[in-house]
Amino acid sequence: MRLQLSTNELTQIINGKIIQLNESLIDVVVYDSRKIGTNRNAAFFALKGLHKHGHSFCQDAYDKGVRCFIVEIPIQLPEDAYVILVDDSLYALQELALHHRNKFSIPVLAITGSFGKTTVKEWLYFLLKDNYKIGRTPKSFNSQLGVALSLLELSDEHELAIIEADISEPNEMDRLEEMISPTLGLFTGLGNHYAENFSDQKSHLNEHLKLFKHCNFTFILESYASPFRRNKINTITTSPQKWNNIPSIQDSFPENRALCFEVAAFFGIEETELIEKSAKLISLSGRQEVFEGQNGNLIINDTYNIDIDALEQALEYQFSSKEKSKKIVVLDLTHVNEKRKEEIIELVNRYQPDGFFLVENNTLPKELFEVTNAIILFKGSFRSSLSELVQQLKNRKHETWVEFDLRAIQQNLRYFQELIPANTKALVMVKASSYGSGDMKIPHFLQENGVDYLGVAYTDEGVTLRENGIHLPILVMNTELNAYEDIIRFQLEPAIYSIGHLEAFIDFIQQKELTKFPIHLKLETGMNRLGISKDNVAKIIEMLRKTEAVHLKSVFSHLADADNNDQQYSLQQINQFVSVKTEFEQQFTNDKRPLFHILNSEGIINFSKIAAFDMVRIGIGLFGFASNTQGLMESIKWFTTVSQVKNISAGDFIGYGCSFQAQKDMKIATIRIGYADGFRRSLSNGVGKVFIHNNPCVIIGKVCMDMTMVDVTDLDIQEGDEVEIIGKNQTMSDFARLLDTIPYEVMTSINKRVARIYVKR
Numbered sequence: 001m002r003l004q005l006s007t008n009e010l011t012q013i014i015n016g017k018i019i020q021l022n023e024s025l026i027d028v029v030v031y032d033s034r035k036i037g038t039n040r041n042a043a044f045f046a047l048k049g050l051h052k053h054g055h056s057f058c059q060d061a062y063d064k065g066v067r068c069f070i071v072e073i074p075i076q077l078p079e080d081a082y083v084i085l086v087d088d089s090l091y092a093l094q095e096l097a098l099h100h101r102n103k104f105s106i107p108v109l110a111i112t113g114s115f116g117k118t119t120v121k122e123w124l125y126f127l128l129k130d131n132y133k134i135g136r137t138p139k140s141f142n143s144q145l146g147v148a149l150s151l152l153e154l155s156d157e158h159e160l161a162i163i164e165a166d167i168s169e170p171n172e173m174d175r176l177e178e179m180i181s182p183t184l185g186l187f188t189g190l191g192n193h194y195a196e197n198f199s200d201q202k203s204h205l206n207e208h209l210k211l212f213k214h215c216n217f218t219f220i221l222e223s224y225a226s227p228f229r230r231n232k233i234n235t236i237t238t239s240p241q242k243w244n245n246i247p248s249i250q251d252s253f254p255e256n257r258a259l260c261f262e263v264a265a266f267f268g269i270e271e272t273e274l275i276e277k278s279a280k281l282i283s284l285s286g287r288q289e290v291f292e293g294q295n296g297n298l299i300i301n302d303t304y305n306i307d308i309d310a311l312e313q314a315l316e317y318q319f320s321s322k323e324k325s326k327k328i329v330v331l332d333l334t335h336v337n338e339k340r341k342e343e344i345i346e347l348v349n350r351y352q353p354d355g356f357f358l359v360e361n362n363t364l365p366k367e368l369f370e371v372t373n374a375i376i377l378f379k380g381s382f383r384s385s386l387s388e389l390v391q392q393l394k395n396r397k398h399e400t401w402v403e404f405d406l407r408a409i410q411q412n413l414r415y416f417q418e419l420i421p422a423n424t425k426a427l428v429m430v431k432a433s434s435y436g437s438g439d440m441k442i443p444h445f446l447q448e449n450g451v452d453y454l455g456v457a458y459t460d461e462g463v464t465l466r467e468n469g470i471h472l473p474i475l476v477m478n479t480e481l482n483a484y485e486d487i488i489r490f491q492l493e494p495a496i497y498s499i500g501h502l503e504a505f506i507d508f509i510q511q512k513e514l515t516k517f518p519i520h521l522k523l524e525t526g527m528n529r530l531g532i533s534k535d536n537v538a539k540i541i542e543m544l545r546k547t548e549a550v551h552l553k554s555v556f557s558h559l560a561d562a563d564n565n566d567q568q569y570s571l572q573q574i575n576q577f578v579s580v581k582t583e584f585e586q587q588f589t590n591d592k593r594p595l596f597h598i599l600n601s602e603g604i605i606n607f608s609k610i611a612a613f614d615m616v617r618i619g620i621g622l623f624g625f626a627s628n629t630q631g632l633m634e635s636i637k638w639f640t641t642v643s644q645v646k647n648i649s650a651g652d653f654i655g656y657g658c659s660f661q662a663q664k665d666m667k668i669a670t671i672r673i674g675y676a677d678g679f680r681r682s683l684s685n686g687v688g689k690v691f692i693h694n695n696p697c698v699i700i701g702k703v704c705m706d707m708t709m710v711d712v713t714d715l716d717i718q719e720g721d722e723v724e725i726i727g728k729n730q731t732m733s734d735f736a737r738l739l740d741t742i743p744y745e746v747m748t749s750i751n752k753r754v755a756r757i758y759v760k761r
Ligand SMILES: *Cc1c(COP(=O)(O)O)cnc(C)c1O
Pocket: 429, 431, 477, 558, 599, 600, 601, 602, 617, 618, 619, 620, 621
């Protein structure tokens, strides 16, 4: 980009007031004095809010050779500087971008949506770059500032521009739309969650739609057709199925691919070329996680890869964040070669962080635990253990947390994989947020550890997995008519459990003009919950043989009594399953033969020799729980902390309803857990206990909503001390027994407000 403007012209474009005059030529724009290179003809925009206020860096910029300054308050600079005063320097920069953009009459494609923008932009660039000279948003420069900078990159040689736009607040899009003036639009979609600054999904969507109001056409997925129609926006709709004939690599999101192919076709790219290029599309999606850490820190956990571009992008993000002024960088360079290491360190030093640490031997440097009120970036490759280490810095909210030991979980997974034949697949059930272990950590962990399939109970659980980067096949146990749209859109695979259900689904698929959509059949063999009864099997087979709409991927059933020492009922179920299996195998042969599966965790332990078939479904066993736990490791611990210790006298009452009266002088501790956390009220008054410093402490009085009192007479206990609810002194099974229930219910009843922490010990 060379702007070739005189300072006088610049002043007019941004409607500024000259307060110091010394004409020169402007070719480039800078706003960060640390990144000023040798370019002489630069205009420095002193922006507020970035790192510190830009005004404090004017002198630095001057020392580096810059002579033109755009400021919001009059500042003193040497005589040979040209200083322009404006009300708002970001707005001024945007005015310049708008002016620059209007010099070009090329197609400008603007992309927005709540996810996938950068991926789509990079893929599009890749698909079109051999046919068009493209100006595009660098990295993810999609904010109010980023869009302006992106537009300023446009030059005469470009034949097409691709610009990303992102919003986080109401009314931000108007300015972006004005600057970009897109001729074409692309909408990637909205997640189920709306950004916190919007009152609801609809207003979030409507804000996005503003970008497209003047576009000739906007590329969208079919599922968004109605809001666009309502807003009178011309669309070109597409769907993953439309592009089914183009082979994909596993890691790519089908919706994003479809949108990219649709645009590429619009720009005249032939199918043969798309096929060739599709094989090379790589996953460019970021996997950054930002969360609140301890000591008021904000943590950016970006531990997926550590190539230079990705690092620079993460640093940009960190250093432009307004949330904390102190910036700390933590890298794990264990898997990086020496030469790259040097480049990386040099890059980080250029940003002059307030602290810079390298992680060695899988341990976080001690100093890191002393850091307060900083934004801390963690970056390493997915092979490093940084991602797990970071969890140690997580804010434990109200100091109650559940800890998941990933090493134990990994070992349990191996244990099951070794029990089954080598060619039998492993599906892991991750319903109910992976049995209460949190939304995404375990699914990603399983994906990285070579699991073949995931299973969920309901469609929205599958959608969450897809939106968060899970590309494994996903089996959905319960699907309803109103969820079919999402089933298709997110490539989920429904379990069909009745003739009516199969009819409805085939109908739906035919209406969508799709074929071979993967489905699974759930058979009734004795559980009597959901399932196709034996009498209906012949009819089902006939229906399936007649249709091209669906493809039968598996046939399964579920054991009702797998943990009973008396194996008779399970064997009866297995026998019945085998006879139906034979029926299917006679009708569906070769590549039409479906997978067969019936074993859950207990089933694998007891029947893997006779009934593993083509796949098994691991559930609670992953966490180490079963009737026979030999070979399994318990992976869950639950802790809270003491909030107050006090002495009480004989005769005093404790808690609601005065249900406990001290018979002697006592010392009690109030702990930060109550029935709202899943620590049930039935544990009140001596039924339950917890452990402090490995000593049993009995619950006295009634368990309250957020707090509980325990007896610590004769113990040396301080406020803040750790309290074990589940751990080495009280196992999950012990605890479940006190509640007269099973580990499944304990795990899934631990409230969302309790922090989940994942460790690898
Ligand atoms: C939950 C579930 C499983 C896993 O059961 P576990 O007892 O946790 O191993 C397997 N199959 C189906 C159909 C399920 O719903």
